[in-house]
Amino acid sequence: xxxxxxxxxxxxxxxxxxxxxxxxxxxxxxxxxxxxxxxxxxxxxxxxxxxxxxxxxxxxxxxxxxxxxxxxxxxxxxxxxxxxxxxxxxxxxxxxxxxxxxxxxxxxxxxx
Amino acid sequence: xxxxxxxxxxxxxxxxxxxxxxxxxxxxxxxxxxxxxxxxxxxxxxxxxxxxxxxxxxxxxxxxxxxxxxxxxxxxxxxxxxxxxxxxxxxxxxxxxxxxxxxxxxxxxxxxxxxxxxxxxxxxxxxxxxxxxxxxxxxxxxxxxxxxxxxxxxxxxxxxxxxxxxxxxxxxxxxxxxxxxxxxxxxxxxxxxxxxxxxxxxxxxxxxxxxxxxxxxxxxxxxxxxxxxxxxxxxxxxxxxxx
Numbered sequence: 001x002x003x004x005x006x007x008x009x010x011x012x013x014x015x016x017x018x019x020x021x022x023x024x025x026x027x028x029x030x031x032x033x034x035x036x037x038x039x040x041x042x043x044x045x046x047x048x049x050x051x052x053x054x055x056x057x058x059x060x061x062x063x064x065x066x067x068x069x070x071x072x073x074x075x076x077x078x079x080x081x082x083x084x085x086x087x088x089x090x091x092x093x094x095x096x097x098x099x100x101x102x103x104x105x106x107x108x109x110x111x112x
Numbered sequence: 113x114x115x116x117x118x119x120x121x122x123x124x125x126x127x128x129x130x131x132x133x134x135x136x137x138x139x140x141x142x143x144x145x146x147x148x149x150x151x152x153x154x155x156x157x158x159x160x161x162x163x164x165x166x167x168x169x170x171x172x173x174x175x176x177x178x179x180x181x182x183x184x185x186x187x188x189x190x191x192x193x194x195x196x197x198x199x200x201x202x203x204x205x206x207x208x209x210x211x212x213x214x215x216x217x218x219x220x221x222x223x224x225x226x227x228x229x230x231x232x233x234x235x236x237x238x239x240x241x242x243x244x245x246x247x248x249x250x251x252x253x254x255x256x257x258x259x260x261x262x263x264x265x266x267x268x269x270x271x272x273x274x275x276x277x278x279x280x281x282x283x284x285x286x287x288x289x290x291x292x293x294x295x296x297x298x299x300x301x302x303x304x305x306x307x308x309x310x311x312x313x314x315x316x317x318x319x320x321x322x323x324x325x326x327x328x329x330x331x332x333x334x335x336x337x338x339x340x341x342x343x344x345x346x347x348x349x350x351x352x353x354x355x
Contacts, residue, residue, distance in 0.1 A: 013168070046332075047339055050292065054285045059277055080277075087278035091285070 048095045052088040059084025119302035142222045150211040190345035206341035213333035226294040235287035246351035297329045
């Protein structure tokens, strides 16, 4: 690369890039869009697979611990089992509706 | 025909340099070794790759720039505006998990992320960090995250515990997802591999399965690093923007 006239080099490079791009124009653009969508779908699929199970397991574990401390066996575990199902469903629902892993719900458009 | 399968042996942690400080076992293990290898490789890729800083990047510079831009783009789209200061953290996390996952695919290597204590430590850092950021940015207002809007007061007694629960589940889902995927994949590979070693000529079939599986594992390795990083971004967005 010549140090004196970098603008010449840049212009030539831009021309070459343009030519290369125009040769590959059309199909690849649609293709990349498709794979990006697939990637996202795969990401979501792998995410929610475990969400539901872990929610129930963790909630029941917490219930078991509370029962042990308070001696209320088995009530905390039962209550938390149902709360765990609810939380798991909530997480899965939010993951697939594109609200991310969001906790809490705000009406769209209302900025805090 | 006796099958000698030890599919879980690969996850055994062995001290390489025994070290005990104050009754604590802080030996340098094979797990620590592969963490070190991952960190060294990442540093080498990024430092050596960008050393020349050429306008037209070579292969190595291209890889370094690609990974940088990939994560930068992820942080921008998922964590939203104002998340830029946390980019280095997300980038570090992503690269570490990615390299640990891929290093684990090399035969006879050790998969750091197949241990839940490792993934849980990473997830706990994310969880605690995000919670602190939320409180620092919003103060007690951050607690509004757990109170859904426009809900009758009676229902709040039910909904707030559910929201709390789904918040505290985060570090568990984050860590278990990564750990379970790595553990299951590598166990499966070891089972088919051990199978192939013990059935003579028929070994071609389990070997073929393993060829397919290793491809799948490569996908999982990249995808799980991606999922880990993207969830970190989403959690960050919660803390920064409160929706």
